Amino acid sequence: MPRLKIEDLQKIKEQHRAEFTLREGGYRAKVTVHMGTCGIAAGARAVMTALMDEMAKAKSTDIIVTTSGCAGLCAKEPLATVELMNQPPVRYCDLNEEKMREIFREHVLGGAPVEKYALVVGSETTY
C-alpha cells in the first residue's frame, strides 16, 4: 500500500461510496427483481445477473438492487420494478437479459422509462 497524501483520503472515500450507500441509505434509484418461484422459473436469475453486470460497468454509487417475492402476475414474469427518487415506480414485464440491460441504461441511468417494456406505473393501493 502506498503512503497516503491528504487528498487520497477523499479518493478512498469516493471509491467506497457505493458500498456505503447500501449501508447508510441515501440512494437515488432502486431496482427490484421479483424472484418468487415463478420469477426464478421464468429466468429472473439471468435478469439479475445481467443487472448486476450493468451496475458494475456503470460504476454507480447511488443505485441499489434488491429482490422481492412474486408480484402476483406470474404469467408476465420475469418482472422488475424501477423506482427513482420522487417518481412513481415503474414495473416492467416479460424481461430477459437484453431488455434488463436496456432498461438499466435508459431508465435507471438515463431517467427515461422504457415504455415498450413497461407494464404499469405506480403500485397497488394498500390499506
Next chain:
Amino acid sequence: MEKFRANLMLCAGTGCVASGTMKVKDALQEELKKKGLADEIKIVLTGCNGYCAEGPVMSVYPDEVFYQKLTVEEIPKLVEEHFLKGRPYEKLMFREPEKKTAIPLMKEIPFFKHQVLRVLRNKGLIDPEKIEEYISRDGYQAAARALTAMTPEEIIKTVKDSGVRGRGGAGFPTGLKWEFASKVKSDVKYMLCNGDEGDPGAFMDRSVMEADPHSVIEGMIIGAKAIGAHNGYIYVRAEYPLAVKRLQMAIDQATEMGLLGKNILDTGFDFELGIYLGAGAFVCGEETALMRSIEGKRGMPRPRPPFPAVKGLWDKPSVLNNVETLAQIAPIILNGSDWYRSLGTEKSAGTKVFALTGAVNNVGLVEVPMGIPLRRIIYDIGGGIRKGRTFKAVQLGGPSGGCIPEHLLDTPVTYEDIVATGAIVGSGGMVVMDDNTCMVGTARFFLEFTADESCGKCTPCRVGTKILLDMLTDITEGNGKEGDIETLQDLAKDILTTSLCGLGQTAPNPVLTTIKYFRDEYESHIHDKWCKAGVCRNLTTFVIDEELCKGCGACLRACPSKAIIGEKKQPHKIIQEVCVHCRTCYEACKFKSIKIMPAGYDAGSPEKAEEVKTGAPEGGTAKGEA
C-alpha cells in the same frame, strides 16, 4: 471494483464469536455460493454490534433487516428466502421479549432506536480490519485537519469548548489535561491510551477497540499534535486478544499508509505508536500505576503531584486518555465543539457508552446522550427486568461505584448527579439487579474483588479492604454482630480519605451505598439471621405455604437433594434436615408458595404456619421475601 447489491454485516465481536459467528459465516459463504449469489452479496465481519445477548447477530443492508441468534442449520432457509427471493426470514428476526410479532427493521427495535451513536458511530457498519472502510466514513479527515490547519492551541480550545470529559471514570476535562501537558516544556512527551478495562461487567472499551480501532488511533494522533508528543502507547490487557489483534492490524495498516510514523500525510509531523500488553491487574487502570507498568516495573501507583502531565512515563510529560474518550476526538475536530455540546448537559456534554448487564432483557452495549434518566436506559433500551421480576438496584461504576435503588431511578446520568447518589458514572458498567439479589452479598462480591486487586502499597487499602471483606463475609454467614454496620461505615470513611490512589479511594463505595439504601437488609442479616432474598444459605429457611401450594410437583422434581415430599395435588413439604438452601424450588414454583424465612425457622406449629402466610415471624419487620 466488484459490485454488490447487499452487504451482510455479521457481528464478529467477542460475544458473537463465542456464540458461533465463524461457523455461521462459513455456512453463509457456502450457501451463497451454492445459490450463485456469492458475487452479488458480500459478507462483512464487523466489530461488536452491542446486542450481545442475541448473538450471533447480523444486519442486512440496504434492507436494514436485523437477524439474531443465527444458527448454521437455519442458513440455507435464510439465504433462499431473503437473499434469493427477497422475503425477510421472519423466524430469525428480532422479537420483543414480551411480544410475539417479529420486528424486521433495525431502526424499529427499541434497543437500537433510543441510542445515539458517536463513539460507536462505526459499530456494525465497517469491517474493522480494513482501513479503507474507516476512511470511507470520514476516517483520518480530522487528523488531517489537525495536522495541517490547526495549531495545538486551536485543537485544545476545540476540545476544551466541547466539554468532553474523561470517560475512564474520573471525568476530568480532556481539553484541560491536554493543555497542562502542552504547556510543559520537554523534548520528549508521551501520548497514551488506557485500554486496561478492568471493571467486572464492563466491556465498552473492548468493543470500541474491536469494532473501530482506527478511531482510537486517530484520536491519539490529534492528541499527540496538541501536546507535542511523538511517541505513544496503547495499554491493553492481554485478556483482550481480539482487541489486541485488531489494534495491531490497524497500527500496521496506518503505518504502511503513512498515517502513523514519520511525516504523517506529508505534513512533517511524526508519531510512533505501539501496544503494551498489561497482565490484567485492576490497579494498572490507575494512571500512575499504568505508567510504571509500561516502564517494566511493578504496577503500583505513586503520589500525585507531580501529575503525569509534568512527570509521567519515564518522568516525561504524558497524557493518558481512555479509549472511549479518544474515540470521540475525531468527530469533535470535524464537527466542532457546538455539535458535541448539542447532546448532554452543561457539565456533562455528549454521549456515554454503557455496558448494560445483569437482570435486564436486552444485555449489551448502549450509547446514550448524557443526562437521560437511568430509568430510560434500563426500561426503554434494556427492555425492563428479565422474567417479569422487579427491579431492586442498579450498580454503576463497577467495584468503585455504588448501588442505586428504585426511588432514584429518575436520576439523570451526569457525573454530578450520579456522584450525589453515592455511586460514580465510572467507566460505564451498569449491572441491573432484581429482587433475587442480596445487597450485603453484592457489597461483599465487590469487596472481594478490590481486596484481591489492592496492590498493597498503602496500608488503608491493603488492610482496610480485607477487614471490610471479612466483616461482610461474617454477616452473610450469620456471624454478624451488633454495631457491625457502624464499624463498617467508620472504617469505610477512613479508607476513602487515607488511601493513595483511586482504587482505595473508591473501594468502600459499594459498602457505603448498600448501607445507605438497603440498611434494613444489613439489619435483618445481623439481628434476625434472615437473608430475605434467600441468597445467603446460612440465613434462610425455605418453607412451603400449604394454602398456596397446588401440589404440582414442580419443586419436587427440581430439588437436587430430594428434600421435598408430597403427593400430587396435595400440599408439599420441605424436610429441613435435608434441604441445602439452594433456592431451586423457590425459582421453580409458579404459585409463589415457597417462602423464605429466617435461619432456624420452625414451621411446625399452626401459629407458625400463619406466619409463613404473612411472611412475618415474631420480631421480624419485613414482609416476606424482599
